[in-house]
Amino acid sequence: MRAYWILLGAALRAEVQYRANFLINVIGGICYQGVGLAFIWAVLSRFGTVGGWTLGEVAFLYAIRLTAHGLWIVPFGQLISVDEVVRQGEYDRYLVRPANPLVQLVTRRIHLTATGDLAGGVLLLAVASLQAPVDWSPAAMAFLLLAVLGGAMVELSLQLAASGLAFRLLSTMSLKFGIDAVFNEVGSYP
Template sequence: MLAPKRSWIQQVVYLIGMYGQFLKVYVKTLVEYRADTLIAVIAGIVAQGSTLIFLTVIFNRIPTLAGWDFYELVFMFGLAATGRALNQTFFNAPFLLTGYIRNGRMDMMMVRPVGVLFQAIGYSQELNGVGQLITGFAIMGYSASHLDMAWTFLSVLYVGIALLCSAFIQFSILLTISVLTFWIQEVRSLIYPITWLYDFTRYPLQIFHPLLRGLLTYIIPYSLASFYPAAYLLRPEQYGWAVWGVPAAAMVIVMMAYFIWSQGLKRYSSVAG
């Protein structure tokens, strides 16, 4: 099937409309399976609440952690949790790639007049991310109300940009790992540990060993997806570079991941072959 010729603007509008259809199906799923949705929300509240309890216990004994106080850490945790929830809810494709290849669904996606990666993202909405998304925003709002933060239109806009960058950075890192499945048969034993590394960036990087800080900043740059955006919002005079550095880094990371994906896709051979 040949795709109709469109200008790049028409193509963007077409893809936005198509992704809207994917989201419509996702919303219908949430409404149809109300019990599952409720369980997902409760699970998200419990998961995030347990970390808040942990932080409360810690700060009952120490006033600050690496110079950050309780509500600053809660805000940092809330932004990290929200970014992860966005990634899990809308960009869960890297976890499904191996299954698409093994069950032959990749063959079907290859012959459609829309990019394979776009389809994989469209099919990947994850129900369990809903609860964490709701509680993540609630935690950010709760902590921000206890902090002396100057909220302006630009700072609110930056929160939105930072959360999108967080989701894109996480997606790109995990996509890069999952693309290895085009060369080797099993990568899930690697992709899950890489995912868990993100949990470190819910806390100030200063509390970790320099080697781990370097790993999370330059090799697997999760810190750009959570710690540095939160640090800028909390202390803009100290982390001013993050206002442009985080979006710029996210663009570079996304482009690199897409290039690696393109190279991997060239190696794909049909399961029917």
């Protein structure tokens, strides 16, 4: 864990060095996810409710999914580029270094737009929780936290499994984007 935090800090310092790029990427991530929320708003403003679900309730569900997505992709976003790393021989360098190869892979860069996903998810979760009729008992809050963490772990595990196939298959990008598309398209709606 110590090596992970050291390498992650170095990657973060490298990305933050260009402040405008950092801000543009974070804002871009928020805007990208905002388009999905705008679509939900457009549909529900036209029809009022869909299957009995109001805008606040659907936004709350969307925020849970977006926060879970941000929780896995911020620290492990480099799994998307495993194909490229393996094909270019960069992974071989990780094997001769004293740190864990997976730790070196996931800390090689920070996925900046993913920080916008996480920030947007947390912000939307806070706002949507005021609009949706949510029971805020300690047990319900614990369940929400476990649901978000569980969602992040499920998506991470599928992406990690697909990334592992990069050592046997020529390309796993379509599989990874397919997994992401299923979670994005299906996971945000009731």
